[in-house]
Amino acid sequence: MKILVCGKGGCGKSVISTLIAKGLAARGRKVLVVDADESNYGIHRNLGVEQPRDFMEWLGGKEKVREKLLKFIQEDTRIVEDVRIDMLPEDFVERKNGIAVMAIGKIHEFGEGCACPMGAVAREFLESIKLEDGEDVVVDTDAGIEHFGRGVEAGCDVVVVVIEPSYESIRLAEKIASMARSIGKRVVRVANKVDEEAAELIEADAYVPYSQEIYRACLFGEEIPLVDGADRIVDKILEVAK
Ligand SMILES: Nc1ncnc2c1ncn2[C@@H]1O[C@H](COP(=O)(O)OP(=O)(O)OP(=O)(O)O)[C@@H](O)[C@H]1O
Numbered sequence: 282m283k284i285l286v287c288g289k290g291g292c293g294k295s296v297i298s299t300l301i302a303k304g305l306a307a308r309g310r311k312v313l314v315v316d317a318d319e320s321n322y323g324i325h326r327n328l329g330v331e332q333p334r335d336f337m338e339w340l341g342g343k344e345k346v347r348e349k350l351l352k353f354i355q356e357d358t359r360i361v362e363d364v365r366i367d368m369l370p371e372d373f374v375e376r377k378n379g380i381a382v383m384a385i386g387k388i389h390e391f392g393e394g395c396a397c398p399m400g401a402v403a404r405e406f407l408e409s410i411k412l413e414d415g416e417d418v419v420v421d422t423d424a425g426i427e428h429f430g431r432g433v434e435a436g437c438d439v440v441v442v443v444i445e446p447s448y449e450s451i452r453l454a455e456k457i458a459s460m461a462r463s464i465g466k467r468v469v470r471v472a473n474k475v476d477e478e479a480a481e482l483i484e485a486d487a488y489v490p491y492s493q494e495i496y497r498a499c500l501f502g503e504e505i506p507l508v509d510g511a512d513r514i515v516d517k518i519l520e521v522a523k
């Protein structure tokens with residue numbers, strides 16, 4: 282199953298992606314986490330691994346990808362060939378407890394150009410990765426809805442929308458859910474950082490309470506533990522994916 286996690290900036294996409302990956306791995310599934318956020322340092326700390334090398338480098342670097350992108354537009358050629366989790370180059374994948382982690386690419390320098398090539402690679406990668414039974418991909422995206430504009434969602438099966446208790450986040454989640462449904466994707470809504478009042482107010486499929494443990498892990502850049510609520514998200518994802 283290919284699961285894409287999105288929502289407003291700071292709502293908890295990386296935290297929820299981590300909980301989903303750990304929850305799936307705890308059920309014996311093989312999980313690949315794809316860090317498709319080109320701005321933040323990345324989800325790897327939440328998962329307790331080192332920062333993976335940019336996958337863009339494996340494809341020859343940003344310049345090469347730009348060339349491939351141009352060819353892709355002019356001649357409809359592929360940027361990323363079909364690939365399986367086991368075939369991914371070891372130098373670009375970090376692994377821990379049944380979870381593999383890779384990163385599409387980051388903006389490293391001033392003036393290096395926009396992140397569009399990375400968006401194209403993320404979209405192509407998601408379409409090109411071929412999964413065996415019992416394998417899942419979890420994609421942690423950048424904030425907002427630019428990835429919809431880039432078409433990254435096209436290759437996924439389930440869109441997980443993370444909602445934090447704020448008016449903006451709730452509204453954006455509605456927009457994301459309706460965009461996802463308009464392209465035929467199944468949607469799971471996760472309300473994150475909720476207290477009792479917020480849980481009553483926000484309509485969602487699963488609820489993750491505000492957790493001091495998560496807060497502290499994020500503050501110190503440490504691995505996030507599995508918390509209550511993760512199981513329900515995984516159940517819901519497996520249910521809608523049937
Ligand atoms: N369930 C939770 N309980 C307590 N704090 C949380 C929880 N989820 C997220 N946080 C807090 O919210 C912050 C942002 O979470 P996270 O990095 O997962 O958001 P994000 O949506 O991935 O952000 P970005 O848009 O920058 O990628 C964390 O650093 C942490 O402080």
Ligand SMILES: [Mg+2]
Nearest residue numbers: 294295318321
């Ligand atoms: Mg994030």
